[in-house]
Amino acid sequence: MLHLTHIAVDFATLPLRPEVFTIGPFGGWGPFSLRWYSLSYIAAIVIGWWLLAKMIKLPGSPMTSEQLDSFITWATLGVIIGGRLGYVLFYNLPQYVAQPLNILRVWDGGMSSHGGIAGVILGCIGFGLANRVNGLRVLDYVATVSPIGLGLGRLANFVNGELWGRPTGTDWGVIFPGAGPEPRYPSQLFEFALEGVLLFSIMAMLFWGTRARLRPGLLAGVFGVAYGVSRFIVEFFREPDVQIGFLSTGLTMGQTLTIPMTIIGAILLARALARPPLPAPVPDADQKPA
Template structure:
């Protein structure tokens, strides 16, 4: 279930990216402020949009886009990948660092520290909007989502909001404020990568797989 990349969602995504970039600038020792911050917002926003789209093309439906390359530009038809967007932001951090003579790993660390806030709020929005729902369940905590049929499903969006959002934010905040992690380039972003990957791997067992892919022959999903 890859959400459609409507113009409204792209604008919202770019706005969220800008907000997160600005929020990290208030942290002590931030490598970005003033004109540099505005420049980085441009790098990060382009990374999210271009990376998200190319990630979808490469990971989810390469055959279709090889047959019709111009379809890659039709963002209004839907198709964005979180993994691709994340890769785009990483490249944006290093591109910004190279262009501004700033350590790209330090830039990435500060972005990673505040990213769980955006992830958690995004998953709560998914739950409210009734999208990216979970697999069918007979448990008492099942939720019936409009458009997902009559059977109750796991509220996997809330599981993700808790793990990718609240728990990961708490861990990174503790490391940032209570230890010297922010003085060791790459440490915070490494913890974020491990934490997010672990949380996503677990929640994928409760989340409905993408319609066009289903469960892979290995028993895992594309998200895992």
């Protein structure tokens, strides 16, 4: 009989490192490094922009190509500011109260996916008001491509060897540096599979294969519910943040923040299904925001 006694993967033996490349130093300036985590944000914005440009060519789009170019600025600021403030408020507030200027040091890490999502929602609302378009329909389109950023971010977390899972209690798993000798769940890859690959597949199928885009709030609602359920489940395999641990409810902070998102998503979904869809647009309506 074949016995597998050493099936845990030692992360230190993998050909992974946080930096894509490092150059310098230059004179009095230190070396410059491009990190995979930063690259994941850049790639998500570029790919999302490219996909949105294709999506708004369908008749009945809520915005024009010119408006999309302006919207990307709103979305980028929403992700960065929302992600950073979410991390500060929900995960490490005492540290930043003591050293408030460190809030600006985004290159040191510390971003919240829930905060980033909230920032994008506010960006869609602000963009809609500023451009007199339906911000909820813009949010539907953005929700369709958002899993790309979530998935790439989780891959970067794994490459960085951070946000690891709980001990598996078995001989299989990944032994992460700084996490002790126990094999742990690669929860970053679980999140990549659920919040990235699976969620993007669902959203793309609904957008391209149905008329869901003509029901304001439906795609955003599906995203909220599907992401909320996925994140809630994965948190059972993910190690709670060391500075917080488990809350008094027995849940993690990630699970707690996911509950209102899921509820709001369900409300949007129910509201969208209860109302008739927008009239089927004519073929030349792609330059006429609905």
